[in-house]
Each structure stands twice: as C-alpha cells, then as structure tokens.
Amino acid sequence: MVVLVAGSVIASVIVVSNTVNHTSHVRSPTMTLGAISPLNGSAYPGGDLPDLVGNDPVVNNMYDFSCLMDLNAGLEGVYLNITVSKIGGQTISSEDVTLYLCDYSASNDPLDWSWRSVPLVVNGSILLGVCDPSWDNTLSNDGECNLLNAFRIVYHDIADFTISVTATTAPPVIPISLLQVIQQRGSIIVGTQVPYPPFENINATTDELEGIDIEIMEYVAAKLNVTIQWTPMAFDPLFAAVQTGQIDCAISAITITAERDLMNDFSMPYYVANQAVLVRDDSAISTMNDLNSSDLVTYMGSTGQWWVDENLNPQSHTPLSDVPAAVLGVENGVYDAFIVDTPVANKYANDSSYNLKVAFVIYTLVSYGILIPEDEPELKAAIDSAIADMIMDGTLDEILLRWLA
Template identity: 30%
Template sequence: MKKLLTIVLTAALALSLTAMAQAKKIIVGHDTNFMPFEFKDPDSGKYVGFDIDMWTLIAESLGIEYELQPMDFNGLIPALQSGNIDAAIAGMTIKSEREKVVDFAYPYYDAGLMILVRSDNEDIKNLEDLEGKVVATKLGTTSEDFVKKNAKAKDVSLFPNIDGAYMELATGGAEAVLFDSPAVMYYAQTAGKGKAKVVGPLYMGQSYGIAFPAGSELREKVTIEILNLMESGKYAELYKKWFGTEPK
C-alpha cells in the first residue's frame, strides 16, 4: 500500500508540475515586418530584431516559457482583448485610446514620426509640404492618425505592412511615407539607401510599450525586468546592437 501510495503521489506531483509548466507558457504576439524591431531573417527564416531580443532577455529572467506569434499589427490589440495572446511587443505606441482596453508595461523606447521621400525629391521638406500629396503609411498605427489629422494630403494610402508603403514610394504611387522614426531611418540606411531619404523634424514624440490584457499580472513583472535591463547595462548593449548608437 505504501509503495502504491508513493507511486500515486509521485504521479500526481508529476502531473501537477507538468500543468504548472504548461500554465507558464504564454503566447506573445509581434508584428511581422517592422525593422529593426521585428522582421524575418531571410537566411534562418526566424524572426529577429530589437523587440525579439529584448523579450528573450525578459522571459529568460522571469523563467517564462513562451511562443512567438507573428501577426498583422492591427490585429494585436483585438487578440489581447479576446485572450488569444498574452502579450504583444511590436513597437506599439502607448496612447490613451489603447490604454482604455489594454495595459502597458514601462516604456522601453522613445521615438516619434518622420517623413521619408525619394532621394531626388526636393519639394517635400516638412509636414506642410505634404499638402495635396499622396502619403503612404501603415494601417492602424499612430502614423495613420497623425497624417489624417495634421497633413492636408490629397490621399493617404494604407498598408498592412510598412514594406508596402516603402514600395509605393519607390514606384511613384506615393510621394512620401510618414512613419515611426526608427523604422524609416533604418530603411533609409539599408534597403532604401541611395533611393530614399528622411526629411524634416521629428513629429509627435512617443513611447513604445509591451501590451498585456487588462489586469494581467505579467505587466508589473515585465516592468521590473525592463528597469533591471536598463540599470544593468544590458538594454544599452541591445540598443547599440540594433541602432548603432547609445540610447539617449
């Protein structure tokens, strides 16, 4: 009987530990193409970038098992609300409309919006010059809200991925792209080098945050880990790896 009881208790403990391990595994949504924060490496086929690396450090420190779920940016908040994902890291701007329905951890990146034009364009130098022009940006983003409210554009072309906006600019379908500063600067220095340039000042300073379903217990834990990364110097190392400079 003692042996049988030991076997039963051992089996029960094993099942309990397995259940706990499974419970720890979370689904983390991220954007499919937002360089240099997240994008698919053509060689490995895996998603890489600043956001991916930072989440890896956070999860390792917290002992969280997770699965990355790439998806269109404008589907992330609905997925958080419905419980289909447990967190979202996608260069997501913290703004009041979003904070009404999801919770954000401590801001991990300060950015803004900038204008990208073709390298031979001398007509567009600032927001006022977008009047009467076709401007491309990404669907469901702060950039979309800003350009519609503040630029007197003839038309705003929206794309599920920012690569579509860059292509529209390159082929002449749009005269400018207005989007997040780190993304447009990265594009101008890499795939768009010699073909596109950034013009004008930084508009609408904003911060990115990792989002969670309202009331998630993970938010506070992740906030603490973000602060730990910043205090330990690991955040600065990661920042320099992807942006080439020290964080401001």
C-alpha cells in the same frame, strides 16, 4: 482532501471530484483515495530527503510526500489543485513555501525525473496552485494501489502549515492569474507583426525572428523562466488577440495611448519614438506644408496614421498593413512620402538597395510598451520588473545600439 500538518502525518484522504461528464465508470460524484503517505525519496531527484516527520518545521526544511489511490477507473487529464495555509489563518506569503511536483514525463527512468515548481498565488489567507492537464496528470488503474503523484515542499518560514490537495476532472473555480498560467505552461504566447525592421524582422539566412522587440521579449521571457511561442499576425488584430486571450501579450513597436489602454494594459515604456518622413532621394519635400499637397502612405493602426489624420490635410492618405509595400510605393512614385517611426525610416534610408532618404523628423515623443491584458497585475509587475532590470544592467542600451547604430 489530503490534509498535511507540518510535523505530522494525518491519516486523511484525497478526494477526486468527477465534476464533469466523463467516459470512465465513476458511479458517484466523488471517489475516496488512500491516505496520505510519506514518500521514500531514494528514487526521486535529490536522493532520500527527510519525509514528513514528527518535528516542528524549520527554515528551508524539505519534505517529500505522496498520495495513494484505489480506483475502479482511470482518469486522464486531471487538475491537481493545491492550497497552502498557516494554522490559525495567519498571513501567508508566496515566499513562505516552495512547492514542487515530480515530473515523470521524460521517461520511466528515475534518473530522468525532475522537480517542477508549482507557482503559488496569494488569495486571502491561503496560497493557491494548480497543475493543469498539460502537466500529464493521469490517474491510472492497473488493479493495484497506485501513486497519485510525488510532491516536495520547502518551508522558508517557521510556522505550522496545512496543505490540501485535490484532483478534479474540471478546472477549479479559483482565481488563477495569467502569470501563473504562463509559468505552469512553461511558455508565453507573444504576438508580433513582421516585418517592421529594426524592431521585428525575419533573418534571411536563419529564417528566425530578430530585431529590437524580439531581443527585448527574449530577455523578459528569460526573467520569467519561460520560453516564447511567437504568433505573427497583422498589427491591428494584435489588440483583440490580447484582449480575448488568444495570445498572452504583444510586442510590435506598439505606442502607448489612452485609447488603447482602455481595453488592454501596457508595460512600462521601453522606447521613446518619433515619426520620420521617408521620401525618394530626388524629392523636394522638406516642410509640413509640403506634406499637405502630397500623396502620403502610413502603416495601418500606427501613430503615423493617427498623426496624419489629426494634423494634416494631404492630397491623399493611404494606410497599408504591409510596410515593405509602403516603402516600395514611395520608391516607385505611387506615394510621395511614408510617415513612419524614425528607426524604421532610417533603416530603409540607410539601405543602399533603395533610393530613399529621411526628409525630416516629426517629434511626437511617443512611448512603446508591451501590450498585456487588462486586470493582470501580476503579469504587468513581472514584465515591468524585467524591463527595469534590462535598463539598469545596460542590456536595453546594448540592444538599441546594436540595431540603431
């Protein structure tokens, strides 16, 4: 373990624990590496910052440090595990310090290096951070004493801190939030079902995703300072995919319900929707009673399907997982009406390439939210904060006007 006490350099060591079977010639459970070393910052982004010195820390002081190693084998894909605490176990906050790891991945040229922020989460009286193998952590052996990695710490609070760094070949057994994983990865994996215009669709010219939900999620991702990895899939599998960790979250005009909230969680609502009855232009359907004597189609897993099952006794009811197929079914007379979210119905009714209209609206007043895993309060808080900002700064209204006008 490397132990740094702010204001001094302690000749301690870093321990690399070989906790899993490994192809290297490691003969003991641990390998002792060289002592902590103050770093000459001249080759790193930002120039020659002060190294660890013998003065007490002051607010916003920055220090660079590294660890030297002396290995008889190479380890690829290690986890760098960092803990930060205050001397005496004082209460610590994630706002007290900022920790960075030097990112060498671009090239061997120091001009291409950058400092990458290591997310730190509070766990009792310590802050925890992990740089997983995706950060290109490799301990190489070329017969010399090699640099483990370069760190930079910025103190935002006047206090004495202890920083511990270990490298392991297996994931650390410490609580890591999904938000921290997302931020370390640099991207959020988002599931959605397309097409479901105007919420999600594929642009015919660019072949890119577009729509209300797409723009909302792009705003949220920007607030989290990550990119988006879109994962299109059918609607029903979205729920299991979030629950099992296949995706980080899902946005797809998903209605917030108590039943869905049992297995997953939701962000705060970002849209309130009703159901509309989409029919052919020559249809005589105009009342609820008319629907009871009709052949209806709904979107599988949607509020429309649930509402028909709970409130109507139609001649037939066919849930489909394909929105365009349901629309064409009404257009071609296979079904009498499509019960679907109002914006979706309006999108097709206003499209002159179809002979369709909205017969009437069913006021369900359901709310849409972003589907997230249960027990991930940090991710929920971050997404809720982004949605609240979107509402306050007018971005959400702009998105809705652009797509619903």
